[in-house]
Amino acid sequence: MDKQQRDKATNILFVAAENDALPQGKVGGIGxxxxxxPxxxxxxxxxxxxxxPSYSMHAKHPRAVHRLAFDVDFYGRRETINLFQIALENQAYCQGEVxxxxxxxxxxxxxxxxxxxCDDGPDKPFASDATKFALFSIAVCQLVTDSWRDRTDILHLHDWHxxxxxxxxxxxxxxxxxxSKRCVYTIHNLALQGIRPLDGDASSLKAWYPQYDLAHADIIDPRYQNCVNPxxxxxxxxxxxxxxSPTYAKEITLPSAPEFGFVGGEGLERDLFAAQQHGRLFGILNGCVYQQNTNIESFDDIAxxxxxxxxxxxxxxxxxxxxxARLESWQHQECRGPIVTSIGRITAQKVAILLTxxxxxxxLSHLLDKLAxxxxxxxxxxxxDAELSQALAAISNDYQCCVFLNGYxxxxxxxxxxVGSLFLMPSSFEPCGISQLLAMRAGQPCLVNQIGGLNDTVFDGKTGFSFSGNTPIELAQAMLDSFERALDCFKNEPVKWHSMINEAKAARFEWPTAIEQYKKDLYQC
Known part of the structure; x- marks a missing residue:
């Protein structure tokens, strides 16, 4: 793209905590x-x-070039921020400038x-991270206000960070x-909101920005009146x-009801409902990159x-x-039944139904009885989560048919x-989910809770098996019932099973489709 084309193009700035385009730049799906x-x-x-942020890592990338140093006011003092640009070679799908x-x-x-x-524990939730991202955010504001004033047209903010x-x-x-620049906000996970005190703490709005009066009504948490909710x-x-995802966009306008096993707006449903009524809330399903896995190593060797x-x-x-020890024992035992796989962060969101x-x-113990x-x-x-991981490890250790690989x-x-036959993803809530898309891409039917992005991507009896319930216990039992359906189909209906494999492989949730909605609804360009 030459300078004249660049000057005419709309520039969109993505502001985020994670970026998997950079080595070790992701923790979850946001990356x-x-x-x-882009x-x-x-x-x-x-x-x-x-x-x-660089996290004292990305700026050391061999292709990182220092572009600018500038100062911001933070904690009542001047802090120097350094800007680096990293030129990446492998941007395979890019048709323009990123x-x-x-x-x-x-x-x-x-x-x-x-x-x-950071994990500061339950006594100081988000404390270290909030301070870090508060500095990052004022640095972004200073950069775009000054050096990039004529560069950036649209700000796209991702999650509370x-x-x-x-x-x-x-x-x-x-x-x-x-x-004067359009500002878009993407909710990747409403369960994490970054709530911190307004004042009276080293990690608080007033401590970070003492020179500004920021405690306005529309930023205060509705449950904790002495806290800011970014x-x-x-x-x-x-x-x-x-x-x-479209389903998640509807769910978050409703109040959460844990007694019914429903996760909704998590205290922000009124704000989200108002955004919906004003035509500002959009549910757009994430996409997936459809490419073949070129890895030729065996699962055993990699594991x-x-x-x-x-x-x-x-x-x-x-x-x-x-x-x-479990994998070594499996090398001497033939497996005649389905290989069920489950991949994801060990959090209450992902495993609460399994541990009900x-x-x-x-x-999970009942499920393993059936699988055995x-x-x-x-x-x-x-x-x-360490406690949840220990619970999974204890159950896994009791069953020869299960292995828990506690890492990533x-x-x-x-x-x-x-290698999997069936992908298990019984999330309590799921804004979109990427693992089920990757599993289907590889030809695995999925067993999922019929919520959020799982409801929008996995179709019962066609690309997988879904379940629902009105209480935590109902959800757990419904999961087991659907698992029995899957086992029965695998064993007794091979034609239908292979049809589901083919349907899963053929399912397409592609980024270009989502991008057209981004341009129309989010960016209006």
């Missing part, structure tokens, strides 16, 4: 979106900038070099030029609000290599020893998609 959308969005009429940027400051590595998030930009754009006079602020202050790496990091972790007690035992009778196997891959490895994940 996939930030990697893929490539499919950029063309002769649109250029895209993507900016994240620029990768990172901001560097010592505070961006407050969780350790390369660590994107970038939501502070919306507050500063609205209420800080120095950043008034940002109001997610609520972005919902109320941005020109467009985007949920990552053993991954376990070896995990053991080096945690040599006393019994869960890794158990996994290695039925007749005094977790639903069918001579099948279950392979679970994931890391996350991209090659291992790809291999599991290829």
């Amino acid at each position: 996939d979106v930030i990697r893929d959308v 490539q499919f969005l950029a063309n002769s009429e649109i250029t895209v900038d993507v900016i994240t 620029n990768q940027w990172v901001l560097e400051h010592p505070l961006f590595s407050n969780a350790g070099e390369g660590a994107i998030y 970038a939501a502070w930009v919306a507050i500063l754009r609205e209420y800080v006079a120095a950043f008034a030029p940002l109001k 997610t609520r602020a972005a919902i109320n202050l941005c020109d467009a609000v985007h949920a990552v 053993m290599a991954a376990i070896s790496v995990w053991q080096q990091k945690a040599p006393d972790a019994e869960v890794h020893q158990q996994a290695k 007690l039925l007749d005094g035992r977790p639903a 009778s069918a001579d099948g196997r279950l392979i679970i891959l994931g890391s996350g 490895n991209a090659a291992l994940s790809d291999s599991l998609f290829d």
Whole structure:
């Protein structure tokens, strides 16, 4: 793209915590979106900038070039921020210009070099991360107000980490030029809202920005009146609000009801309903990149290599020893039934239904009883919450037909998609979900809870098996009933089973379709 074309093109700035276009730049699904959308969005009429913190890692990339140093006011003092641009060679789907940027400051590595998030525990939720992203956000505002004033046309903020930009754009006079730029907010996961105190804490709105009066009604949390809620602020202050599937966009306008097993607006349903009524809330399904897995290594080899790496990091972790022993025993046993796979972060969202007690035992134990009778196997891959991981490890250890791989490895994940017969994803809520799309791409029918993006992508009896219920216990029992249907189909209806494999492989949820909706509804360009 020459200078004249660039000057005429609309420039969209993606502001996010994760970016899987950069090495080790992701933790969850948001990183996939930030990697893929810019490539499919950029063309002769649109250029895209993507900016994240460096975390004292990305700025050391061999292709990183220092472009600018500038100061911001933070914690009542001047802080110097450094801007780096990283030129990437492999942007396979890109038809236009995508620029990768990172901001560097010592505070961006407050969780350790390369660590994107901190875990401060239940007593100080989001404290370290909120401070880090509050600095990141004011740096973005300063950059776009000054050096990039004529460069950026649209701001696209992703999740609460970038939501502070919306507050500063609205209420800080120095950043008034940002109001002329359209601002879009994407909700990737409403369960994480970044709530922090207004004042009285080192990690609070007043501590970060003492020079500004920011405590306005539309940014205060509706449940905790002494706290700022950046997610609520972005919902109320941005020109467009985007949920990552049509069903999820409807669910979050309703109040959550844990007693019925329903996760909705998580306290922000009134704000989201108002956004919907004003035509600012849009549900647009995430896409998937359809390419073949070129890995030729066997699952066993990849799994053993991954376990070896995990053991080096945690040599006393019994869960890794158990996994290695289980896989070694499987090499001498034939499996005649289905290989069920499950990949995802170990969080309550992902495993609460599996751990719901039925007749005094977790639903997962009942599921494994059924799988053992069918001579099948279950392979679970994931890391996350320590207590939940321990529960999964304990159950897995009791069943010869199950292995829990307590970590994450991209090659291992790809291999599991290829070797599996049925993909298990019984999330309590799911804004969109990427794992079910990758599983279907590889030809795995999916067993899912009929909510959020799972409802929009997996169709019962065609590409998988879905279930629903009105209480946690009903949901757990319904999951087991659907699992029995899947086992029966696998064993007794081979023609139907192979039809479902083919339907799953043929299902398409492609980014270009989503991008057209982005341009029409979110960007209006």
